Amino acid sequence: xxxxxxxxxxxxxxxxxxxxxxxxxxxxxxxxxxxxxxxxxxxxxxxxxxxxxxxxxxxxxxxxxxxxxxxxxxxxxxxxxxxxxxxxxxxxxxxxxxxxxxxxxxxxxxxxxxxxxxxxxxxxxxxxxxxxxxxxxxxxxxxxxxxxxxxxxxxxxxxxxxxxxxxxxxxxxxxxxxxxxxxxxxxxxxxxxxxxxxxxxxxxxxxxxxxxxxxxxxxxxxxxxxxxxxxxxxxxxxxxxxxxxxxxxxxxxxxxxxxxxxxxxxxxxxxxxxxxxxxx
Ligand SMILES: Nc1ncnc2c1ncn2[C@@H]1O[C@H](COP(=O)(O)OP(=O)(O)OP(=O)(O)O)[C@@H](O)[C@H]1O
Numbered sequence: 674x675x676x677x678x679x680x681x682x683x684x685x686x687x688x689x690x691x692x693x694x695x696x697x698x699x700x701x702x703x704x705x706x707x708x709x710x711x712x713x714x715x716x717x718x719x720x721x722x723x724x725x726x727x728x729x730x731x732x733x734x735x736x737x738x739x740x741x742x743x744x745x746x747x748x749x750x751x752x753x754x755x756x757x758x759x760x761x762x763x764x765x766x767x768x769x770x771x772x773x774x775x776x777x778x779x780x781x782x783x784x785x786x787x788x789x790x791x792x793x794x795x796x797x798x799x800x801x802x803x804x805x806x807x808x809x810x811x812x813x814x815x816x817x818x819x820x821x822x823x824x825x826x827x828x829x830x831x832x833x834x835x836x837x838x839x840x841x842x843x844x845x846x847x848x849x850x851x852x853x854x855x856x857x858x859x860x861x862x863x864x865x866x867x868x869x870x871x872x873x874x875x876x877x878x879x880x881x882x883x884x885x886x887x888x889x890x891x892x893x894x895x896x897x898x899x900x901x902x903x904x905x906x907x908x909x910x911x912x913x914x915x916x917x918x919x920x921x922x923x924x925x926x927x928x929x930x931x932x933x934x935x936x937x938x939x940x941x942x943x944x945x946x947x948x949x950x951x952x953x
Contacts, residue, residue, distance in 0.1 A: 684710075684711040685708040685709060685710060685711065686709055686710075686711055686745060686746055686844065686845050686877050687707070687708065687709035687732060687743070687744070687745055687845070687877075687879065688708050688709075688742075688743070688744045689705065689706060689707040689708070689732070689741070689742070689743050689744075690706050690741060690742050691704045691705075691706065691740065691741040691742065692704065692705045692706075692707075692728075692731065692738050692740075692741035692742070692743060693705075693738060693739045693740045693741055694724065694727050694728070694731060694736060694738050694739060695739045700901055701723075701724035701727050701901065702724050702727070702728065702738075702898075702901055702902075703901035703902060704740075704741065704902075705728075705741075705898075705901075705902055705903045706903065707728075707896055707903050707906065709877060709879060710877070710893075710894070711877050712871075712875065712876075712877055713877060713878070713893040713894055714867070714868070714871055714878040714880055714891055714892050714893050715877075715878065715879055715880065715892065715893065715894050715895070715896055715906075716880050716882055716887065716888045716892035716894070716895040716896070717729075717879065717880065717881045717882070717895075717896050717898065718881075718882065718883070718888065718895060718896070718897055718898070718923070719897060719898030719899055720899065720919070723898040723899055724898055724901075725849075725881040725898055726770070726849055726881065728898070729767075729847050729849055729879065729881060731743060731750075731751075732745060732750065732847070732879070733750075733762075733765065733767060733847060734750050734758055734762075737751070738751055745761050745764075745765070745845070746761050746764055746844075746845075748760065748761045763787075763791045763841045763843075764841075764843055764844050764845060765843050765844070765845040765846070765847060766787075766837075766838030766839055766840065766841060766843035766845070766846050766847070767838055767846075767847040767849075768831070768834045768835050768837075768838045768846070768847065768848045768849065768851055769834070769849050770849040770850050770853065771830075771853075771854075772822070772830040772831055772833065772834035773834065774822040774830060774833055774834055774837070775822075776821065776822050776823060777821075778821075779818065779819050779820060779821055780804075780808055780813070780817050780818050780819070780820055780821075780822070780825070780833040780836065781801065781804040781805065781808065781818035781819060782804075783822075783833060783836075783837050784803070784804040784807050784808060784818070784833075784836050784837045784840050785800045785801075785803075785804050785840070786837065786840075787837065787840045787841050788800055788803060788804075788840050788841065791841060801818075803840070804818055804836075804840075805818045807836040807837075807839050807840055808833070808836045810836065810839065810870070811832040811833070811835045811836045811839070811866065811870075812832055812862075812866055813829060813832050813833065813836065817829065817833065827854050827855060827859070828855050828856075828859040828862070828863065831851055831852075831855065831863060832863075832866070835848075835851070835866075835870075839870070839874075842874075843876070844875070844876065844877060845876070845877050845878075845879070846870075846871075846876050846877070846878045846879070847878075847879045847880075848867065848878060848879070848880045848881065848882075849881045850881055850882055850883065850884075851863055851867065851880070851882070851887075852864065852882065852884045852886075852887055853883070853884070857886070860884060860886065860887070861886065861890070861939075864886070864887050864890045864891045865890075865891075867880070867891055868890075868891040871891075880892065885923075885928050885929050885931075885932035886932045886935055886936070888909065888932070889909065889929075889932045889933055889935075889936040890936055890939070892909075893908070894906060894907055894908055894911075895907070895908070895909060895912060897912065897917075897919070897920055897923075899917070899919045904917050904919070904920065905917065905920055909924060912924060913925070
């Protein structure tokens with residue numbers, strides 16, 4: 674438990690204790706603990722290969738840990754029978770790295786995949802309607818629902834993947850490097866969309882990223898993976914109190930300074946917009 678969790682009296686949709694993941698002799702996580710707070714966007718960072726994706730896969734039951742426990746909405750994910758997990762699986766949505774859309778299905782059909790899986794009784798006309806609604810919710814035009822992934826830009830594919838992740842009205846959203854491969858404007862727009870959806874839908878978000886701009890712009894707290902452990906969890910100012918060299922180098926390096934400057938410029942621009950709105 675992090676020091677700040679002692680002062681947090683809300684709920685924790687994800688509770689991880691003593692989690693060890695290993696492939697043969699290669700240990701990725703060594704007895705890690707992590708709690709995700711309801712309503713937060715938790716950024717998960719760490720060098721390449723520190724096990725961010727493996728951690729996410731363990732939480733959603735795609736990776737069987739060597740030991741430890743993972744509870745999602747109070748349901749034990751590790752020890753449970755597959756049937757027992759179904760009740761929580763429809764409470765989360767996942768945007769995998771690269772979108773992971775089915776290339777032979779249209780965007781709308783992709784969004785319908787989880788709907789058909791969990792609600793096979795839904796009529797086709799209703800499935801179409803929900804798929805169109807989810808597509809538009811992510812900022813895509815309604816016509817995008819009838820397009821194939823190969824007809825979409827990288828940014829549109831991410832939004833389509835997000836629409837599918839939101840298909841079941843999840844409470845918990847997993848995003849694995851959602852802004853990777855997007856240009857800075859596309860990435861900033863996606864960040865804004867993530868924040869807006871989190872606030873309006875009351876989501877809790879587990880967000881793996883290498884993108885410092887994303888961390889500074891939208892994450893409430895950040896968890897740092899290094900040395901097979903979670904070496905810190907907190908707001909960026911809290912993490913900066915740590916003297917761990919990776920944290921210092923990451924959050925005090927030139928790229929972090931550029932991210933802070935960019936966030937501040939964005940905030941100033943928003944303030945000016947509000948000002949000119951009031952004057953108009
Ligand atoms: N199925 C697997 N079999 C063997 N090793 C694996 C498997 N999946 C992941 N690994 C190893 O586990 C380690 C952590 O992988 P993971 O993909 O979680 O890293 P990551 O922190 O997400 O990296 P990146 O930032 O580069 O995406 C890596 O060394 C990877 O090679």
